[in-house]
Amino acid sequence: MRELVRYATLAPNSHNTQPWKFRIDTDRIDVLPDFSRRCPAVDPDDHHLFVTLGCATENLVLAARAHGLRADVSVFNATADAIRIDLEPAAPEDSPRFRAITKRQCTRANYDGKPVPSEQLSALEASATNEDVAAMMFTAKRDLETILEYVVAGNTAQMNDKAFIAELKQWIRFSEPSIVEHRDGLFSASSGNPTVPNWVGKTMLNFVFTEDSENEKYTGHIRSSAGVIAFVSQEDNRESWINVGRCYERFALQATVFGLRHAHINQAVEVPEVRAQFADYLGIGEQRPDLLVRFGYGPELPRSLRRSVDQVIIA
Ligand SMILES: Cc1cc2nc3c(=O)[nH]c(=O)nc-3n(C[C@H](O)[C@H](O)[C@H](O)COP(=O)(O)O)c2cc1C
Missing domain, CATH: 3.40.109.10 (NADH Oxidase)
Incomplete structure (x- = not known):
């Protein structure tokens, strides 16, 4: 479960403030906002903060599948400020996107202008x-x-x-x-x-x-x-x-x-x-x-x- 959280933390996130917390239970992981890391100037309504939690969730789901766990995602309270990921055993599903988690980065550089097929x-x-x-x-x-x-x-x-x-x-x-x-x-x-x-x-x-x-x-x-x-x-x-x-x-x-x-x-x-x-x-x-x-x-x-x-x- 800790390894799944580690993959989640590799997600892109606004200003790299990492505004997330994770709660591990026997068969689920909750992804919660860490409002102490919010950015009120650039993100006054916490839009980027919740987009960030979505990025972490996607990584966690992919990592869970690769480790033989099917993940069911729900947003679990009325103010929609927490994400519940229920996990149950399934056949492991390795995927190129899972393998890309550790290689992905946001690259703030000039590119080479070549078109993509x-x-x-x-x-x-x-x-x-x-x-x-x-x-x-x-x-x-x-x-x-x-x-x-x-x-x-x-x-x-x-x-x-x-x-x-x-x-x-x-x-x-x-x-x-x-x-x-x-x-x-x-x-x-x-x-x-x-x-x-x-x-x-x-x-x-x-x-x-x-x-x-x-x-x-x-x-x-x-x-x-x-x-x-x-x-x-x-x-x-x-x-x-x-x-x-x-x-x-x-x-x-x-x-x-x-x-x-x-x-x-x-x-x-x-x-x-x-x-x-x-x-x-x-x-x-x-x-x-x-x-x-x-x-x-x-x-x-x-x-x-x-x-x-x-x-x-x-x-
Ligand atoms: C919701 C969101 C908004 C972001 N906005 C910007 C941005 O405006 N400018 C920028 O250069 N990077 C932006 N980023 C990228 C983050 O700065 C980057 O993910 C973070 O610094 C971690 O770096 P990494 O993705 O290379 O691991 C954003 C990322 C997210 C998820």
Whole structure:
């Protein structure tokens, strides 16, 4: 059961705050939110937090199957803030996606611009959807340029938002000793940046991390990508956000199986005004675009660390 939790903690998660707790019982594991690790500035309604719990759930289900346990997932109370995974013995089901759990990463680098074969695009799209969640995929240059405009608009708003910047700084780990001490947060090297002592990093950030430099970086990132995928849930509540997380993680693992990298460009869906304009562009009416993710072929970057299983299991 602890090993299943370990696989769950390898899931992507917003700002690498790892906002989860796990409760192990004889034949089930509950996945619970750790609200002490929420990010009120970038994620005021805990949307990303519940998407994150969905990602962890998907890993746990895949790991359970591989270890000979069938998993039945339910959201178990009225406020939908806990996920119950009932487990019962079944024939072990190894799968390429399970094997990809330890290889997957969010890769914030330029990719090589090469296209993805169309049958793989179809398989990726299929992995990213279920009855509650639709995926919209874009690979045409003209679409990527338009999407870039929404990302730049969102990024510009965030770079001018003091609360957003203060929160982000709190979670950046500039040095190796700092990432090893905390085992959470955004490690500089995992974003392709140099590692420096924390005080140097915090000072440098004020000069290096500007609206223009960030917008330029995202322009390179999007123009070098093979495509972009938007996840859109039918409803806008915690249960749907958990479902979005499960679909996104399936996509991320399938992309890893195909040798593809991916990274988030959520600026277009995090700032409410920009999100509304972006929803118009997607033609989805009142529905919420949940996540925006680019993909393509690119390098592997240093990994993000996770806290130990002991730190996330509760009685
Ligand atoms: C709901 C959600 C939102 C995220 N938003 C962003 C984002 O806006 N920008 C970004 O660079 N990464 C984003 N990420 C990726 C996380 O930062 C990443 O998963 C985390 O740092 C752990 O790194 P890893 O996925 O490489 O293991 C997001 C992940 C999730 C699950």
